[in-house]
Amino acid sequence: xxxxxxxxxxxxxxxxxxxMTMVCIFLIFFSYRFSDLFGSxxxxxxxxxxxxxxxxxxxxxxxNNTIDRFEEVDKLQxxxxxxxxxxxxxxxxxxxxxxSLYELERYKQLFGLxxxxxxxxxxxxxxxxxxxxxxxxxxxLDKGYKDGIAVDxxxxxxxxxxxxxxxxxxxxxxxxxxxxxxxxxxxxxxxTEDNCIVCGNLELLxxxxxxxxxxxxxxxxxxxxxxxxxxxxxxxxxxxxxGYISNIQNENDGLTKTGFLTPVVDFEHLTTVLIxxxxxxxxxxxx
Amino acid sequence: MVIVLVYAVxxxxxxxxxxxxxxxxxxxxxxxPDLLVMVVVAAAYQMGKTKGMIVGFxxxxxxDITTGGLLxxxxxxYMFIGYLNxxxxxxxxxxxxxxxVVMAAGSEFIFMFLCYVFKLLTKGxxxxxxxxxxxxxxxxxxxxxxxxxxxxxxxxxxxKITKPVFTDYSKVES
Numbered sequence: 221x222x223x224x225x226x227x228x229x230x231x232x233x234x235x236x237x238x239x240m241t242m243v244c245i246f247l248i249f250f251s252y253r254f255s256d257l258f259g260s261x262x263x264x265x266x267x268x269x270x271x272x273x274x275x276x277x278x279x280x281x282x283x284n285n286t287i288d289r290f291e292e293v294d295k296l297q298x299x300x301x302x303x304x305x306x307x308x309x310x311x312x313x314x315x316x317x318x319x320s321l322y323e324l325e326r327y328k329q330l331f332g333l334x335x336x337x338x339x340x341x342x343x344x345x346x347x348x349x350x351x352x353x354x355x356x357x358x359x360x361l362d363k364g365y366k367d368g369i370a371v372d373x374x375x376x377x378x379x380x381x382x383x384x385x386x387x388x389x390x391x392x393x394x395x396x397x398x399x400x401x402x403x404x405x406x407x408x409x410x411x412t413e414d415n416c417i418v419c420g421n422l423e424l425l426x427x428x429x430x431x432x433x434x435x436x437x438x439x440x441x442x443x444x445x446x447x448x449x450x451x452x453x454x455x456x457x458x459x460x461x462x463g464y465i466s467n468i469q470n471e472n473d474g475l476t477k478t479g480f481l482t483p484v485v486d487f488e489h490l491t492t493v494l495i496x497x498x499x500x501x502x503x504x505x506x507x
Numbered sequence: 508m509v510i511v512l513v514y515a516v517x518x519x520x521x522x523x524x525x526x527x528x529x530x531x532x533x534x535x536x537x538x539x540p541d542l543l544v545m546v547v548v549a550a551a552y553q554m555g556k557t558k559g560m561i562v563g564f565x566x567x568x569x570x571d572i573t574t575g576g577l578l579x580x581x582x583x584x585y586m587f588i589g590y591l592n593x594x595x596x597x598x599x600x601x602x603x604x605x606x607x608v609v610m611a612a613g614s615e616f617i618f619m620f621l622c623y624v625f626k627l628l629t630k631g632x633x634x635x636x637x638x639x640x641x642x643x644x645x646x647x648x649x650x651x652x653x654x655x656x657x658x659x660x661x662x663x664x665x666x667k668i669t670k671p672v673f674t675d676y677s678k679v680e681s
Contacts, residue, residue: 233556237590240564244586247579258578265572272519273527280528349526351574357537358574360526394574401627422627423637425537 263389270348270392274362277348281491340457342376342494343367348392357383357400357420357487363495364391372455374496380484381405381449381460382493393495398462399425399487407432407462408450414439415450418462418481429480432465437475441465447481455500509668517546517661518566522573538646540653541615543570547589548611548654549661556593563589584621588614601666607658612651619643 251258349360363369365388375382375395383397396403399420407418414436421431435441445465451458461484468479521542529539543566551559567582574581592610623638632638 231557233560233590233593236557237560237586240560240586241583244564244579244583247582248577251578262572262578269519269523269573272523276523277527280531283528284531349573350530351526401630401632422642423632423634426641 259387266389266392270360270362270389273349273360277346340374340496340498342496343369344492345369345393345495346492347490357397358386359395359397359490361385361393361395361493361495362391364389364393366390368497369393369495370499372499372501374455374457374460374500375493376460376496377490377493378485379461381456381462382485382487382490384455385495395493397487398483399430405456405462406450406453407447408452409435409439409441409465410446410448412440412445414441415452416447418447424480429466429482430463432468432479432481433476435468435477435479437470437477439477441468441477441479443468453500457496457498457500457503510665513664513668514546514550514562515565518543518562518569521546521566522569526573538642538649540650541618541646542653542657543567543585544588544615544618544650545611545654545657545661547585548592548607548614549658549665551589551592552595552599552607552610553662553665555596556590559589559593559596560586561589563587580625584618587621588618591617601662604655604658608651608654611654611658612647615650616643616647619646 343363345361345363347359348362351358351360361369361375369385369388371385371388373385375385375397381398383395383400383403385393386396387394397420398405398418401420401422403420405418407416408414409416416435417433419431419433421429424431432447443464443466447462447465449456449458449460449462463481463483466480466482468477471478525539525542529542533539547559547563547566550562563585564582567580567585568578570581570585571578592614595606595610598606619642623632623635623643627638628635
């Protein structure tokens with residue numbers, strides 16, 4: 221009876237599947253081949269969704285904050301005591317540091333060294349959505365090219381590297397973080413100045429680490445050494461802290477060492493980030 | 508016509524909620540219930556292969572658009588899920604909860620597995636055991652648990668709109 225009423229739906233589902241699979245494959249192919257065209261279409265569609273996402277995120281954060289507030293009172297009291305102790309320790313440390321900084325300045329003047337550590341111009345942004353397909357750590361920010369954001373800008377939080385901007389719309393931008401499985405950062409270890417590669421690894425992330433690769437077999441690097449972004453990198457600005465080495469070991473090939481890296485950024489509780497508005501490319505041209 | 512509108516709204520809501528609200532309920536594991544799989548499973552279970560496939564295609568396409576990357580990858584995955592679940596449409600009964608929940612868990616597992624094969628295996632991540640244990644199974648279970656509540660809502664909406672007529676087999680036989 222159904223067939224008589226609607227003969228146009230009579231097509232076998234498996235043929236529909238076949239046709240639509242081909243449509244999908246064509247889509248994948250064309251979006252790969254003509255990424256500019258598809259990018260602009262996507263940006264336009266995304267611009268409609270982003271405002272809704274912003275609204276819902278605000279509500280979601282509100283709910284979350286209310287729940288958290290109850291849990292956190294006890295935690296905060298404990299934290300206050302710890303922080304007071306730490307504050308004291310840091311104050312003492314700071315005095316000592318100031319002393320040595322003064323000394324360093326003096327030496328620098330003696331040697332005529334230029335100030336190496338640049339402070340980068342930054343812009344704050346809120347995270348409004350996270351891609352949560354399990355394997356990927358990308359998220360969307362509420363600032364776009366109308367706010368002066370561009371692709372390949374670095375993103376920071378807690379004075380450490382968070383990731384890099386991969387896509388920009390008028391009022392939103394997408395960040396691929398360093399814990400993403402497809403992300404590679406060339407880095408440098410302090411003190412020993414060894415070059416290495418930091419890459420996201422989902423398996424290790426569940427125990428709070430990402431991966432560090434291609435350390436030279438002769439490296440003197442030890443656990444808890446700091447790892448910074450390397451001046452060699454194409455896209456990442458130099459001298460940004462990534463994290464601390466732990467559990468360093470020899471690779472099976474006998475040529476390199478690998479290890480774990482504890483990121484300084486707490487990726488679980490990230491809500492606001494800083495975008496560095498300076499691009500590595502511009503820096504190179506300036507030089 | 509109404510059903511098309513309803514599913515459009517459901518897909519949109521699923522995408523918005525999944526990426527902005529449900530991430531607060533991942534309890535530090537990074538695993539969230541997949542609302543899109545739920546929409547696709549419910550659609551396929553209620554309306555069969557072809558329509559399930561179409562809902563899956565558009566759900567996946569929306570996800571492709573919002574998350575970046577190549578267009579059509581998620582569309583393909585969700586379309587297959589819609590098609591596979593469509594096989595169960597013959598067993599559709601109102602208020603049955605067990606079958607769709609099992610279907611949702613299975614679908615989420617298949618979806619995560621497809622993601623793994625096409626996006627990570629090609630990068631040389633061979634340690635499948637760890638991914639199954641720490642990503643796929645928890646995600647499937649979490650989706651199933653949330654689906655118990657969400658499916659009741661979907662079913663209610665579907666019945667309000669379509670008021671489907673079934674042959675009453677008890678009368679046919681007697």
